[in-house]
Amino acid sequence: MKKPARSPKISDTSGIRNLVVVLGDQLSCELETFRSFDPKQDAVWMAESVIEAEYVWSHKQRIALFLSAMRHFRKELESRGIRVFYTELEKNQDPKGLDELLEHFLKSKNVTGSVLMTEPGEWRLKKAFKDLATNITTPLKMLEDSSFLCSRDDFENWAEGRKQLRMEYFYREMRKRTGILMDGDTPAGGEWNYDSSNRASFGKRGPETVPPPVRFRSDSITREVIELVEHRFADHPGRLDTFAWPVASQDAKCALEDFLKKGLADFGKYQDAMWTGEPFLNHSLLSPSLNLKLLSPREVIEAVEKEYREGRAPIESVEGFIRQVIGWREYVRGVYWRYMPDYADRNAMGASEALPDFYWTGQTSLNCLRQALDQTLEYGYAHHIQRLMVTGLFALLWGVDPKEVHRWYLSIYVDAVEWVELPNTLGMSQYADGGVMASKPYVSTGKYINRMSNYCKGCRFRPDVRTGEDACPITVLYWDYLDRHEKALAGNQRMGLQLRNLKRMGAEERSGLRARAQKTRQWILKESNN
Ligand code: FAD
Numbered sequence: 001m002k003k004p005a006r007s008p009k010i011s012d013t014s015g016i017r018n019l020v021v022v023l024g025d026q027l028s029c030e031l032e033t034f035r036s037f038d039p040k041q042d043a044v045w046m047a048e049s050v051i052e053a054e055y056v057w058s059h060k061q062r063i064a065l066f067l068s069a070m071r072h073f074r075k076e077l078e079s080r081g082i083r084v085f086y087t088e089l090e091k092n093q094d095p096k097g098l099d100e101l102l103e104h105f106l107k108s109k110n111v112t113g114s115v116l117m118t119e120p121g122e123w124r125l126k127k128a129f130k131d132l133a134t135n136i137t138t139p140l141k142m143l144e145d146s147s148f149l150c151s152r153d154d155f156e157n158w159a160e161g162r163k164q165l166r167m168e169y170f171y172r173e174m175r176k177r178t179g180i181l182m183d184g185d186t187p188a189g190g191e192w193n194y195d196s197s198n199r200a201s202f203g204k205r206g207p208e209t210v211p212p213p214v215r216f217r218s219d220s221i222t223r224e225v226i227e228l229v230e231h232r233f234a235d236h237p238g239r240l241d242t243f244a245w246p247v248a249s250q251d252a253k254c255a256l257e258d259f260l261k262k263g264l265a266d267f268g269k270y271q272d273a274m275w276t277g278e279p280f281l282n283h284s285l286l287s288p289s290l291n292l293k294l295l296s297p298r299e300v301i302e303a304v305e306k307e308y309r310e311g312r313a314p315i316e317s318v319e320g321f322i323r324q325v326i327g328w329r330e331y332v333r334g335v336y337w338r339y340m341p342d343y344a345d346r347n348a349m350g351a352s353e354a355l356p357d358f359y360w361t362g363q364t365s366l367n368c369l370r371q372a373l374d375q376t377l378e379y380g381y382a383h384h385i386q387r388l389m390v391t392g393l394f395a396l397l398w399g400v401d402p403k404e405v406h407r408w409y410l411s412i413y414v415d416a417v418e419w420v421e422l423p424n425t426l427g428m429s430q431y432a433d434g435g436v437m438a439s440k441p442y443v444s445t446g447k448y449i450n451r452m453s454n455y456c457k458g459c460r461f462r463p464d465v466r467t468g469e470d471a472c473p474i475t476v477l478y479w480d481y482l483d484r485h486e487k488a489l490a491g492n493q494r495m496g497l498q499l500r501n502l503k504r505m506g507a508e509e510r511s512g513l514r515a516r517a518q519k520t521r522q523w524i525l526k527e528s529n530n
């Protein structure tokens with residue numbers, strides 16, 4: 001869409017040809033819906049719905065980010081002379097869904113052309129709008145989200161006929177297809193994957209210099225939103241005084257620049273490392289901006305590849321980062337749409353426990369969990385290994401119902417949108433999809449956490465101990481998990497070594513382990529309920 005030379009003077013009462021619906025995670029004029037947008041005839045519709053903030057118990061920063069980014073986008077559109085019909089939450093006390101709000105709007109306005117919208121990032125919303133389309137007289141056209149590099153059809157073609165959908169093969173296809181980080185037909189640097197160079201810890205001394213990432217000061221729009229959220233969603237988890245996320249595309253570009261300068265060079269090496277009091281380390285913090293479409297994945301990876309081509313960042317870091325964006329990010333989206341809506345109901349391991357209350361408060365004496373949860377409540381952010389190998393690992397070992405785990409992850413992270421959150425939670429972290437995403441459950445003892453962080457140093461338990469009062473609860477629950485699922489996992493070759501280690505235990509040792517696991521569960525629940 002071209003920027004008009006000056007704002008056309010169109011009043012709210014003028015007729016509308018096409019109405020472009022923009023949802024909270026579709027904040028870009030580059031989307032297909034804007035392709036033939038004519039500011040003289042067309043208009044944009046946006047609405048803040050209380051249901052979207054409440055259907056999961058959203059972190060306050062997640063609500064504030066969506067609302068502030070939406071209001072900034074409205075401002076940007078209006079500055080381009082675009083007519084925006086926008087309903088703010090203050091004026092919308094009705095618990096109406098977005099589909100109902102749109103229906104109501106269409107009854108009051110004459111849209112002579114079509115309603116155009118980008119496919120929502122959540123099956124629930126897509127269904128609601130599809131249902132609406134059958135109830136209204138104006139044609140509603142849903143276009144594919146064009147911000148992704150792999151279309152839904154392309155993913156289906158790749159997936160069709162494969163027994164296993166391994167991300168690595170998808171990723172190589174994406175590299176070949178897009179030419180990203182390729183030298184002709186061969187991968188730049190000679191290898192497809194530098195994963196083995198992406199697993200360093202900070203050792204005993206810790207990260208030497210961790211440059212703090214750029215954080216953004218709230219302007220008047222964000223301040224107003226923060227006040228609203230503080231007032232309206234007072235009992236929601238998290239805090240707002242640390243809110244500093246990019247809320248507009250210029251801020252997001254600035255965050256990208258900042259990451260290229262400070263984080264990228266060591267990103268690969270320390271991708272999996274964790275450290276007490278260091279919530280961000282070398283991570284980019286770009287997921288919220290990417291998911292809201294303040295940044296496009298293409299501009300991010302092109303900028304990252306340039307750092308390698310111009311000798312400012314090593315291949316291990318650049319490949320490691322690009323793998324996350326054109327590999328994992330595109331892949332989980334493909335998995336989501338391929339398997340929804342049944343995917344959300346999967347529970348391959350039959351897990352049924354409730355999520356312990358401390359997930360919402362951080363009050364636990366397991367230091368690894370406390371560190372990951374405290375920063376989650378403080379910023380709405382934790383990096384991948386904290387999500388997968390601390391909070392996710394504990395929920396898996398505890399046997400939490402995957403639906404509850406899913407609701408927690410969808411609520412608590414500022415970057416959470418279902419298409420990306422659900423496969424990561426249900427598939428990768430909880431192994432509830434029966435192996436679509438992960439070839440084995442991501443389970444380990446506390447020794448993994450000890451190797452990748454200094455969390456165990458500040459903990460009253462010992463990661464290498466599985467009996468007695470000092471036993472690490474993660475280690476105890478790990479053995480308990482293998483014991484409980486021994487049969488179900490027996491056919492999985494990749495679990496062979498772990499199950500052989502279990503088999504080496506005598507019957508007495510195993511029954512002692514079960515008793516220890518039961519005791520551990522009891523005191524964790526008691527502590528959590530106090
Ligand atoms: P970086 O470490 O800097 O990585 C760069 C980018 O790669 C990210 O911004 C992100 O866009 C992409 N990326 C990395 N890993 C993944 C992945 N596994 N799947 C998709 N994209 C990836 N990511 C979300 O964007 N939203 C979620 O709701 C979400 N929920 C998750 C739940 C669980 C249980 C797990 C294990 C992972 C989840 N992730 C989610 C993936 C990943 O943890 C986050 O993308 C990442 O931590 C965001 O921080 P960052 O921007 O600093 O990432």
Ligand code: SF4
Binds near residue numbers: 449
């Ligand atoms: Fe976590 Fe166990 Fe280490 Fe404590 S000892 S921080 S519970 S892994």
